[in-house]
Amino acid sequence: MRVKSLPADERPRERLLSSGPEALSGTELLAILLRTGDSKRGVMELASHVLEQCGGITGLCRATPNELLSIPGVGRAKAATLLAATELAKRVFGGQERKSTSSWEWRLHEWVSRLSLEGREFVVAIYADDDEAFVGDDRLSYGGVDGAFIDVKYLLRRALRMGASKVVLLHNHPDGALEASDEDMQLTKIISQMMHLVGLEFLGHCIVAQGSYKWVK
Template sequence: MNLKDLPIDAQPREKLLARGPAALCDTELLAILLRTGTAGRGVLQMAGELLGKFKGIAGLLHASADDLKGFKGLGGSAKRAELIAVIELARRALAEQLKERTVFSSPDAVKDFLQLHLANRSHEVFAALFLDSQHRLIEMKELFRGTLTQTSVYPREVVKHALAVDAASVVLSHNHPSGSVLPSRADEAVTQTLKAALALIDVRVLDHVIVTQGASLSMAEKGLI
């Protein structure tokens, strides 16, 4: 069944225009973007299956072009391109917010930004938000991949990039693919190592945020910085 075959009140597009986007569930919003389903499978069913496969909106926002290509109904390039474009727009919108305002005036935006970039990675990724003297975002850079240890994170590279972008402070971040948001002893050790290294060039470590799918933890809030 196409969207146009549904009763007017049930059609997501009309419902959105009449009641606003908050009145729609995730499946309905995604159905508007997909527009049509496939033979024997309506667009709402397709949207629901897509969210199920990627475990919700958060997972879908981290899907790659190859991930989407493997889903029935997205083999063609047009719909995949539209979804990828929406995902990238979401990332850029959050980045613009952090570049225009003090990062710590909107901690939820910081966590949302990091969730969008790191939470659903299948491997551990260490990144840093490099900030100016007003604590506005200059750049986010993924620096290292793999299990986080003092030997796998190179302070020299973090210091080098902080100097290159003239950062005044940084927010460190990495993901835990295991699903546990609690910091390990290695996490704490790496944080202190980087804090000491960056202090030599007068760059402050403001926080270290650990993210998993659907959760995040600020080490600064826990008194670990």
């Protein structure tokens, strides 16, 4: 069914303005972003198809440009709109609009939220000064669902160049598991030893999954 064939008060855009965005389904919200359908489907049907192809809203947040462009009916303009919208959502989760004047711990919690939307494994370093105030962070590397590579020497150089004296390391497990692997524990040990050699304090390494985290012991 085409949106124009619906009564005015049942159309997604009008319902959003009258009842608020929380009243709309994911398909309806997506239809507003897409604006139009294609030659075969109305915008609601296209929105439903996009969500089906991506595996839901979480999958949509993880979709790459090429994945979106491969969906029939999603051209460059629609793909760009969806990527921009999902990036805004990630930045809200990640807190990138917040000023970096407090401790490193708030930044850790923001990365925990942000990485909960990622389908690939990322390694992130958070840097702090002597007073444990946040001074910066880095997304060091990313890989597939099975792991990510980290250049430890690069990590040490970045920490020293940023004037940090303390470092926290975290990486996400896209499969949702919070348990550290043998490789995770070995990496923690190696990084701790190397940071000690260059005068940096290693505050710890944590695993992130589904909005939670657990420190590697």
